[in-house]
Amino acid sequence: MATGFPSRLRHFRAGQPRSRCANLACVHRADFHYELTPELIAQTPAPQREGSRLLVLHRADGRIEHRRFLDLPAFLRRGDLLVLNDSRVIPARLRGFKPHSGGELEVLLVEENAVNDWWALLRPGKRVRAGTKIEFVRVPEGAGGGARGARLDATVMVKNAEGRCRLRFDGPADVRDVLDTFGEVPLPPYIARAGLPTAEDRERYQTVFAGPPGSVAAPTAGLHFTPELLAQVAAMGVEVRFVTLHVGLGTFAPVKADRLEDHVMHEEVFELPAATAVAVNAAKREGRRVIAVGTTSVRVLESAAAQSPGSLRAVRGRTRLFLRPPQSFRVVDALLTNFHLPESTLLMLVSAFAAPGETRGRDLVLAAYAEAVRERYRFFSYGDAMLLL
Secondary structure, three states, X not given: OOOOOOOOOHHHHOOOOOOOOOOOOOOEHHXXXXXXXHHHEOOOOOOOHHHXXXXXXXXXXXXXXXXXXXXXXXXXXXXXXXXXXXXXEOOXXXXXXXXXXXXXXXXXXXXXXXXXXXXXXXXXXXXXXXXXXXXXXXXXXXXXXXXXXXXXXXXEEEEOOOOOEEEEEEOOOOHHHHHHHHEEOOOOOOOOOOOOOOHHHHHHOOXXXXXXXXXXXXXXXXXXXXXXXXXXXXXXXXXXXXXXXXXXXXXXXXXXXXXXXXXXXXXXEEEEOHHHHHHHHHHHHOOOOEEXXXXXHHHHHHHHHHHOOOOOOOEEEEEOXXXXXXXXXXXXXXXXXXXXXXXXHHHHHHHXXXXXXXXXXXXXXHXXXXXXXXXXXXXXXXXXXXXXX
């Protein structure tokens, strides 16, 4: 996990030479490098959720189609099982100050330990010590709802070796109840717009089917869906089910180890509901496709399959599953995802899925990414989508 707020451009503008995959595996971080110019990083959402572009990669022969996201139903068929991550993004970024000195602090909530007890990243955090008091500032009127009369304070209880601080909040019975008042949308570091996140961000950096709160970053492949589009695919006979994986800050953490086997994967909380487990088991038994929406849905399904080979069962837990070439997949037959950062674990997962059990998936995916760059696709969270069939 990152020990501080990730820089906006450093880890995907670096000009590292690309190594070639060995016969048995793509083992180096640099195997997954590609060049991307900053103007292709989407800074705002598309005018309409379903208005993004869709690059379709046919894995068997590497054929690429350039379509619109609205064309997605053309690639689905009756009996398919579409699995989406319903985790809700919380307004996890807070702005406060130290009452005794007036020094300003930016706080990013990372993980809840208990009610009003959270691990967080603080910036600047170098001089923050246990016992430091923080008073938080409300977001501007109109940016969100919530309890306007609430007050929010916190105390730093401990600071760990990774630079994270454990905060104890005072004021509300549960800090979650006032995050709409004090918190901001935790837009990722590569969205480098001036000013605070907007009311539009509160709506668009959230899926229309969001349920259990807990993510500090959006499951971005799901951002393209509208209620109408979901209703359309359901009317076609496509079954729609949900899993939950609370996306953590580790999704932005760069892979620092040169060899992938030395990388420590970030941990995330997930849940596979019983209804989804039953639906997946039936689809696999009947030879119907399981289509994962987003790498987070893949991690839930494949983590559950690793714990329960042969037949999935309802499970709730934590996963550090790191999928990379030449690994195989037990459950997922097709993947809908966004475009990911160079040298990221998400790009490695997509590369593994492009050719399960082989190493050529990296070449397929990097060729598709190069095509997307040439065709001026929009990249990352607010960007366009990619379907691997």
